[in-house]
Every structure is written in structure tokens, then in C-alpha cells.
Amino acid sequence: MDSARTDGAQGDGAGTAEAFSARLRAATWSDHGDNETSAYMSALVEGRLGRDEYAVLVARLHPVYELLEGAADRMAADPAAGPFDLPGLRRLEALEADLAFFYGPRWRARIEPSAATARYCDRLREVCFTWPGGFVAHHYTRYMGDLSGGQYIGLQVRKTLDLSAGDDGVRFYRFPGKPKAYKDRYRDLLDAAPWDAAEQERVIREVKTAYRLNAALTEELGEGLRPSAA
Numbered sequence: 592m593d594s595a596r597t598d599g600a601q602g603d604g605a606g607t608a609e610a611f612s613a614r615l616r617a618a619t620w621s622d623h624g625d626n627e628t629s630a631y632m633s634a635l636v637e638g639r640l641g642r643d644e645y646a647v648l649v650a651r652l653h654p655v656y657e658l659l660e661g662a663a664d665r666m667a668a669d670p671a672a673g674p675f676d677l678p679g680l681r682r683l684e685a686l687e688a689d690l691a692f693f694y695g696p697r698w699r700a701r702i703e704p705s706a707a708t709a710r711y712c713d714r715l716r717e718v719c720f721t722w723p724g725g726f727v728a729h730h731y732t733r734y735m736g737d738l739s740g741g742q743y744i745g746l747q748v749r750k751t752l753d754l755s756a757g758d759d760g761v762r763f764y765r766f767p768g769k770p771k772a773y774k775d776r777y778r779d780l781l782d783a784a785p786w787d788a789a790e791q792e793r794v795i796r797e798v799k800t801a802y803r804l805n806a807a808l809t810e811e812l813g814e815g816l817r818p819s820a821a
């Protein structure tokens with residue numbers, strides 16, 4: 592799908608012919624950059640992290656996906672938010688399989704809470720269970736990320752952690768369909784969402800918040816890294 596297409600705007604007085612998916616991406620791309628360039632994510636994709644350092648990221652994301660997927664259950668019947676929970680997109684089961692791989696069957700007892708995860712979870716609880724647009728904002732930030740840069744991250748993780756045995760340790764990045772097909776469908780849903788201009792702006796603001804919460808999470812992980820040899 593061409594993301595620059597012009598047929599997606601709703602007849603809502605938004606005052607722009609630009610599809611919402613394209614506008615959302617453009618309005619938040621600088622916030623995305625803060626995530627991509629964090630010390631932890633850079634170290635991760637450059638192959639400078641060990642298994643234990645990577646496993647902590649998976650552990651920190653667990654409560655985030657637990658809440659997002661609990662909210663997806665709550666939003667299932669909502670005509671705007673429900674359709675975003677596309678079949679095969681949910682990550683919790685794969686994430687738990689990866690945690691069992693890294694921490695063993697008693698992984699729940701071995702993972703520790705963190706301040707940044709707690710703040711992220713507070714916000715998810717605040718907005719994702721009662722506000723469809725807020726749910727979509729947080730859902731978009733994680734799942735479209737997993738389908739995009741996440742695919743590259745997954746390849747790097749597999750390579751640098753020497754995970755050669757099937758999908759063990761990287762199930763989180765494996766979707767049952769082609770990532771591009773999911774992303775096209777997801778953008779179609781964003782473009783069809785029945786939101787007026789004011790609601791679109793609220794969703795954009797919430798995506799910026801979601802990016803900030805993710806950046807704080809990796810910043811916190813970066814504090815625990817060994818100083819680089821450079």
C-alpha cells in the first residue's frame with residue numbers, strides 16, 4: 592500500500608487530504624528517533640549485548656504486553672478499537688516462551704519490576720481500558736514497532752546471541768503472516784478509524800507519550816550496561 596495515498600481521510604472536517612496513518616507517522620517520527628538511538632537499543636542492534644542483558648528487555652516488556660492484551664480483550668467489541676487486534680498479532684504467548692527460554696520455567700519468580708515499567712503500566716491502565724483512541728495509540732506504538740524495526744532487531748538478536756536452534760529466544764519477533772501484510776492492514780484501519788480532527792490530535796499526542804515511555808524504559812536499561820570498551 593502506498594502510505595502517501597490520499598483516500599484515507601475521513602469526512603470529518605480534518606482539513607487535510609492526507610491519510611491519518613501517514614500523518615500519525617510524520618507527526619511522531621522524531622519521537623521514534625529517540626527510541627532508535629538510545630544507548631541500549633544501539634548496543635542491542637550492534638551486537639554488543641549478552642543474553643542476560645537482552646533478557647531483561649523481554650522481562651520489562653512482559654507487564655506491558657499483559658496490559659495491552661488485557662485491554663484488547665476489553666476493547667474487542669468497540670467498533671473503532673476492536674479491529675486493531677488482528678489475528679496473530681498478540682505477542683504475550685511468544686514473549687512468555689522467550690522468558691522461559693532465557694530464565695527457565697520459573698521465570699515469573701526471577702524477573703524484577705522496574706520504575707520505568709511501572710510508569711508505562713500506570714499510563715496503560717489509565718487510558719487503554721476506557722478510551723479506544725488511547726488503546727490504539729499504545730497498541731500502534733508497540734505492534735507496528737514489532738512489525739517494523741522489531742524485525743531487524745530480531746535478526747540481530749538471533750545472530751549476536753547465537754540462537755541457532757529454531758525460534759528459541761526470538762519467538763517474540765515471529766508473526767504467523769508477513770509483517771508487511773499486517774502493516775498494510777493496520778494502516779488501512781488507522782485510515783478508516785472514525786475520528787474527527789480533535790480526536791486524531793489526541794491520538795497523536797498519546798503516541799508521543801507512548802514513545803517517551805518506551806524511551807524511558809530503554810534509558811533505564813542503558814544505565815545498567817557495562818561501560819563500553821571505547
Ligand code: HEM
Pocket residue numbers: 612615616623626627628632633636731732733734735736737739740741743744802805
Ligand atoms: C533499534 C531500534 C529501532 C530501529 C532500528 C527501528 C527502525 C524502524 C524502521 C526502519 C521503521 C520503518 C519501517 C517501515 O517504514 O516499514 C520503524 C517503524 C516503526 N517503529 Fe521502530 N525502530 C526501533 C525501535 C523502535 C521502538 C523501541 C519503538 C516503540 C516501542 C518503535 C516503534 C515503531 C513504530 C510504531 C513504527 C511504525 C511507524 C509507521 O510507519 O507508522 N521502534 N522502526
